[in-house]
Amino acid sequence: MFTIILYIIIALTLLVSFFKSKEKTCQALKYAFTSLIELLPKLIGLFLIITILLSYLNTEFVSKILGENSGVLGVFIACLLGSIVIIPTMIAYPMAAELLKMGAGYAQVTVFITTITMVGLLTLPMEIEFFRKNIAIKRNVLAIFFAILSSAVVTIIM
Amino acid sequence: MKKMVYMIKEYSIILLALILYLIIYFLDYDKFKFIISPHDSSFLEMFIVLPPIMILIGLINVWVSKDLMIKLMGENSGMKGSIVAFLLGTVGVGPLYMAFPVAIMFLEKGATFFNIFIFMGAWASIKVTQLLFEMQSLGVKYTLIRLLLNFINIVLTAAIINTSVSENEKRSLSKT
Numbered sequence: 001m002f003t004i005i006l007y008i009i010i011a012l013t014l015l016v017s018f019f020k021s022k023e024k025t026c027q028a029l030k031y032a033f034t035s036l037i038e039l040l041p042k043l044i045g046l047f048l049i050i051t052i053l054l055s056y057l058n059t060e061f062v063s064k065i066l067g068e069n070s071g072v073l074g075v076f077i078a079c080l081l082g083s084i085v086i087i088p089t090m091i092a093y094p095m096a097a098e099l100l101k102m103g104a105g106y107a108q109v110t111v112f113i114t115t116i117t118m119v120g121l122l123t124l125p126m127e128i129e130f131f132r133k134n135i136a137i138k139r140n141v142l143a144i145f146f147a148i149l150s151s152a153v154v155t156i157i158m
Numbered sequence: 159m160k161k162m163v164y165m166i167k168e169y170s171i172i173l174l175a176l177i178l179y180l181i182i183y184f185l186d187y188d189k190f191k192f193i194i195s196p197h198d199s200s201f202l203e204m205f206i207v208l209p210p211i212m213i214l215i216g217l218i219n220v221w222v223s224k225d226l227m228i229k230l231m232g233e234n235s236g237m238k239g240s241i242v243a244f245l246l247g248t249v250g251v252g253p254l255y256m257a258f259p260v261a262i263m264f265l266e267k268g269a270t271f272f273n274i275f276i277f278m279g280a281w282a283s284i285k286v287t288q289l290l291f292e293m294q295s296l297g298v299k300y301t302l303i304r305l306l307l308n309f310i311n312i313v314l315t316a317a318i319i320n321t322s323v324s325e326n327e328k329r330s331l332s333k334t
Contacts, residue, residue: 014217
């Protein structure tokens with residue numbers, strides 16, 4: 001749904017740009033194309049690996065590890081799992097909801113979700129290309145730290 | 159020679175993936191069949207947002223002058239700049255790594271280092287599309303709590319990285 005809106009907005013913007021300046025619009029498209037070509041190898045590799053990971057990482061398997069009473073160990077495992085993968089939220093959130101139903105605690109689920117969205121070991125190579133090693137690693141480490149902190153707070157509140 | 163090393167790095171992940179596929183093919187054929195079957199449309203999502211985002215980057219590159227970017231999110235934009243960065247992040251589409259090229263583009267045009275990290279943080283965890291979905295799957299109360307936590311998280315992370323990275327390093331990013 002949102003993708004359709006996105007495409008419509010971009011199409012309209014392109015149209016406006018085209019009428020304002022054909023030349024600039026062509027420049028923009030050329031730039032877009034070259035950026036796309038640069039990005040593609042990284043994304044295809046990522047996609048292939050995530051497909052493999054996700055086919056093994058279904059809800060039953062994860063709930064066995066992160067289930068009820070998995071405690072602090074569960075939190076760390078959730079953290080590890082989430083950090084490695086970067087899953088589309090479309091999959092991650094329903095999975096998290098299922099995990100909760102199957103008995104996982106809010107702590108584990110929160111760490112899982114936070115690290116899934118903010119930390120990516122798999123995307124680290126790509127991030128390093130854009131941001132250099134130092135910054136990329138710092139950001140991910142900080143994200144992990146705050147993920148664990150968040151999970152502690154959520155456990156207290158929920 | 160340098161170009162070759164670069165190419166190898168670029169394609170090494172794809173190579174690794176293909177090797178894994180081969181291994182799975184031989185060890186667990188059923189799993190292999192499952193993996194390569196189109197069982198999950200959500201992956202199309204990953205690639206489907208790519209063209210529009212690339213076009214957006216192209217358009218921004220061509221139409222948004224450095225002056226405009228600096229006014230919006232640059233050196234002296236202060237809190238207003240950060241709010242702009244945050245709002246831009248919330249309308250993101252796709253996972254965090256989609257934000258990288260956009261963020262770098264903002265940086266090259268003159269946005270501050272701090273602001274682009276706010277932008278990326280918002281994109282990663284507080285996208286509007288994501289929030290709605292989270293409320294649907296996990297409840298409003300949980301989403302709001304996490305929203306607040308994420309917000310604090312984003313601001314603190316951006317601040318910490320901003321202060322702990324040297325000016326030289328920040329400038330070196332723009333030459334990517």
